[in-house]
Amino acid sequence: LAARLRLVGELDESVHLEERDISDVPPGLEALKVDLSELRVAYDFDRIRQEQTVRGEFVRDVMAATDLSEADKRRVLVAGLRALDGRDDLEVP
Amino acid sequence: MRFDVVKAHAFGPLRDRELILKPGLNIVHGPNEAGKSSWHGALFAALCGRRRGRGPSGDQPFVTQYRPWSGERWQVSAEIALADGRQIELRHELENRVDCSATDLQTGRDVSGEIINDGAPDGSLLLGLDRRSFHAVACVRQAEILAIKDSAGTLQSHLQRAAATAAATSTAADALRIIDAYRREQIGSDQAPTKPLLRAEQRLQAAENQLRVAEQAQSNLQALREEVERKREKASAAERRVRLVEAKLALAEASALERRLATADRLAPLFPEGEPPQLSDDAAPADAVAAALHAWDQRPRDPSLSNENAEALEQALRDLPDPGDGDVDEDAAVRAAAEEHRVAVALLEGHRNGGPAAAQAQAGAPSPPSRKAPMLLAGLAAFGLGVALILAGLGALGAVVAAAGAGLAAYAFLSAGRAAAPSRPDAWREREAELVGRADAAEGALRESLATRGVSDVGEVGAAYERYREARQQRRQRAELRRRLTERRRLEGAEASLRSAAAGVGLDGKAQLDEVAEALRSWQTQRAQRLREHDAILQSWTEWREALGNWTVEELRAGTLKRRQEAEELRAAFSADELAAIELEEDAPSQLQSLRASAQRAREELAGLEARLSEQEARFPDLAAATEERQLAAEDLARLRDLDRILERTRGFLVRASERAHQNIAPALQSTLQRWLPQITLGRYTETLVDPRDLLVRVRGPDGNWREADRLSHGTAEQVYLLLRVALAEHMGKRDEPCPLILDDVTAHSDPERTVAILDALAAISEERQVIFFSQEAEVLEWARLNDDRCNLIRLPILEPAG
Numbered sequence: 060l061a062a063r064l065r066l067v068g069e070l071d072e073s074v075h076l077e078e079r080d081i082s083d084v085p086p087g088l089e090a091l092k093v094d095l096s097e098l099r100v101a102y103d104f105d106r107i108r109q110e111q112t113v114r115g116e117f118v119r120d121v122m123a124a125t126d127l128s129e130a131d132k133r134r135v136l137v138a139g140l141r142a143l144d145g146r147d148d149l150e151v152p
Numbered sequence: 153m154r155f156d157v158v159k160a161h162a163f164g165p166l167r168d169r170e171l172i173l174k175p176g177l178n179i180v181h182g183p184n185e186a187g188k189s190s191w192h193g194a195l196f197a198a199l200c201g202r203r204r205g206r207g208p209s210g211d212q213p214f215v216t217q218y219r220p221w222s223g224e225r226w227q228v229s230a231e232i233a234l235a236d237g238r239q240i241e242l243r244h245e246l247e248n249r250v251d252c253s254a255t256d257l258q259t260g261r262d263v264s265g266e267i268i269n270d271g272a273p274d275g276s277l278l279l280g281l282d283r284r285s286f287h288a289v290a291c292v293r294q295a296e297i298l299a300i301k302d303s304a305g306t307l308q309s310h311l312q313r314a315a316a317t318a319a320a321t322s323t324a325a326d327a328l329r330i331i332d333a334y335r336r337e338q339i340g341s342d343q344a345p346t347k348p349l350l351r352a353e354q355r356l357q358a359a360e361n362q363l364r365v366a367e368q369a370q371s372n373l374q375a376l377r378e379e380v381e382r383k384r385e386k387a388s389a390a391e392r393r394v395r396l397v398e399a400k401l402a403l404a405e406a407s408a409l410e411r412r413l414a415t416a417d418r419l420a421p422l423f424p425e426g427e428p429p430q431l432s433d434d435a436a437p438a439d440a441v442a443a444a445l446h447a448w449d450q451r452p453r454d455p456s457l458s459n460e461n462a463e464a465l466e467q468a469l470r471d472l473p474d475p476g477d478g479d480v481d482e483d484a485a486v487r488a489a490a491e492e493h494r495v496a497v498a499l500l501e502g503h504r505n506g507g508p509a510a511a512q513a514q515a516g517a518p519s520p521p522s523r524k525a526p527m528l529l530a531g532l533a534a535f536g537l538g539v540a541l542i543l544a545g546l547g548a549l550g551a552v553v554a555a556a557g558a559g560l561a562a563y564a565f566l567s568a569g570r571a572a573a574p575s576r577p578d579a580w581r582e583r584e585a586e587l588v589g590r591a592d593a594a595e596g597a598l599r600e601s602l603a604t605r606g607v608s609d610v611g612e613v614g615a616a617y618e619r620y621r622e623a624r625q626q627r628r629q630r631a632e633l634r635r636r637l638t639e640r641r642r643l644e645g646a647e648a649s650l651r652s653a654a655a656g657v658g659l660d661g662k663a664q665l666d667e668v669a670e671a672l673r674s675w676q677t678q679r680a681q682r683l684r685e686h687d688a689i690l691q692s693w694t695e696w697r698e699a700l701g702n703w704t705v706e707e708l709r710a711g712t713l714k715r716r717q718e719a720e721e722l723r724a725a726f727s728a729d730e731l732a733a734i735e736l737e738e739d740a741p742s743q744l745q746s747l748r749a750s751a752q753r754a755r756e757e758l759a760g761l762e763a764r765l766s767e768q769e770a771r772f773p774d775l776a777a778a779t780e781e782r783q784l785a786a787e788d789l790a791r792l793r794d795l796d797r798i799l800e801r802t803r804g805f806l807v808r809a810s811e812r813a814h815q816n817i818a819p820a821l822q823s824t825l826q827r828w829l830p831q832i833t834l835g836r837y838t839e840t841l842v843d844p845r846d847l848l849v850r851v852r853g854p855d856g857n858w859r860e861a862d863r864l865s866h867g868t869a870e871q872v873y874l875l876l877r878v879a880l881a882e883h884m885g886k887r888d889e890p891c892p893l894i895l896d897d898v899t900a901h902s903d904p905e906r907t908v909a910i911l912d913a914l915a916a917i918s919e920e921r922q923v924i925f926f927s928q929e930a931e932v933l934e935w936a937r938l939n940d941d942r943c944n945l946i947r948l949p950i951l952e953p954a955g
Contacts, residue, residue: 142327
């Protein structure tokens, strides 16, 4: 009996996740395949806003916007930073 | 920040080696195969490590190039010193990136958490950069310098990315293109038929249409369901009415059976032997008795009949001459004609008996007072009375009276005539002729009258008249005899019938006739009483048999009990009011049959509607699914529009941030570039401009002409863009933490003079930030030897082959 563990999403930077921590084959399984390819580290907006860069400027502008809800701010920030990272998964729930 | 020591435990061809560096300019010189590029990579890896998160890290070339050749654990470390005096040891296990750490060498504290980036410690964060931007800005590799020769745009892209986005992979322009492409492909416009937004609008439109259809179908279905329910109630009501009538009918039948049973029980003792015997058939004797009594009651009552008998009367009849058929009473016309004839003859004879002389003698003598006038009046009156009697039906008497009257009148008239007649012979003769004519006429009339009454051979008319009268008298006598004979025979028949009927019913028929008749009447009375009693018995028998029907009494009792139980069971389903409200028609079975037919029709109609309902339900569009689809479509459209809104805002923020960053950094970059450009280009170019949009560098020399840097010679372009990286390193990182520069053979394409100029500039730059310059050029080694006070020269030997 084998299992495949696939973790998807964003992980806070403060979380120290080691693949080996979750790759031990538990009792009852003959094999375990861990897939972390879709696991990403979440953006640290507070750190990025301190950058003297476009994305730092971007984060500062977005966070200072008064016509956006907090939820929309987060979506704009994630979408913009992903685009700046060359990613095309721009839809942020 | 500066590197103090870099240790390559196992890194590419390097194994357990370390590189000790100093502040300022470090020139690491060595020939080919000395590991310069490996140390360049090791410096980057020791500071920044490798990101742990999988995905498009883009460092596969790095892995391929620097994974240990000998298969040892891929590990590198460095000790760095920060502007604030801290010393940090960074250790990176690069294969699994598990054993990675950052330790404050003075406190021994693990500070990895402060510089975690993409799951691994990243020392470039201490500079305000990250491993990507540090690599783009501070790690200038020979290959990237050489790339200028192939495409200035490539370098420009690297520079713009580094300057504009720091830690990002793409430039702001790239990010905008990504966003635009994403919006174009993943959202589109409401004019692009293949794109999600229009498809979502079409889907919503279709879903709304489908929902309307489903709602209409639902409405229709609901109407049909209500109709089915009405039909079901109607069918149920019809069934209930059937059961109600069945109950009512059962109760009525049970009551009827109970009445029949009571009748049967009441009448059963009357017929212990079964059907009562029939009375003897005395209908014929009874009829004979009735007929005899009737004849007796209607018998002739003429007492004279008692003195005669039928035989004697028959004999007298036979003895009386038979004149044949003809008048019984004298015909009035004959009688009148006979009287006229007699008068005419008498007048004629009287006239002739007087003769002409007598007539002459009598003509002169006074006529005595006549007694003939009253006689004439009396005769005429008698004649009128006779005629009246004839007309009244008393022909015989009338004829006699009329004849007597006529004779008396004729006599009086003739007597008077004779008395008044002229005595002349001519007058006598005239009178005679007149009387002869009258007599002849009267004779003819009488003859004719007799002929009409059947007197064929008239002969002498007077005799004929007398024969007529005699025959008539004979006929009258025969008729009277026949009447009396008939009466006598009726009387004898009644007597005989009475005695015969008495004998027929066993009575004494020889007693006095009145006694016989009384006995017969008594017999009739007794018989009638017997018949009435028998009829009563038969009626009871019929009533009993009708009560039993085809059953015995016990069968009737059991059937009655069973029907009563059935009726009570049927009644139990209804209230007394319901039962009272229903009325059984006179023909209750027909009523029940009609109700059952109605109930059957109602059931059939219901079954038809239910089948139609099932069919429609089977074909019914799923309203819930349509509603859900409409909801999903609306949500999808809203999601796309919301996403478009978010991306539009994102784009706006990016454009604004990009422009502002460019505007901010461009002058700074220009200042840094301009500070070193004259020195590096030996005064050929003295001024720079950096386009804030694409970081395109333009330079201008004393001739005043602006030139785009990537259109200059490759060496000059490399030098310009090397300075741009220095400027970026100066302006992108933290102001209080100088970013070291790690340069690999960046002067490879510079001429000796430019190389010296560059080294001089780097020496000056290294006063503010550590510069680690890998080179294999003799000019560089020479410069380092000549300027050993301005740099730390590290010479690398050729690496021994592994093993």
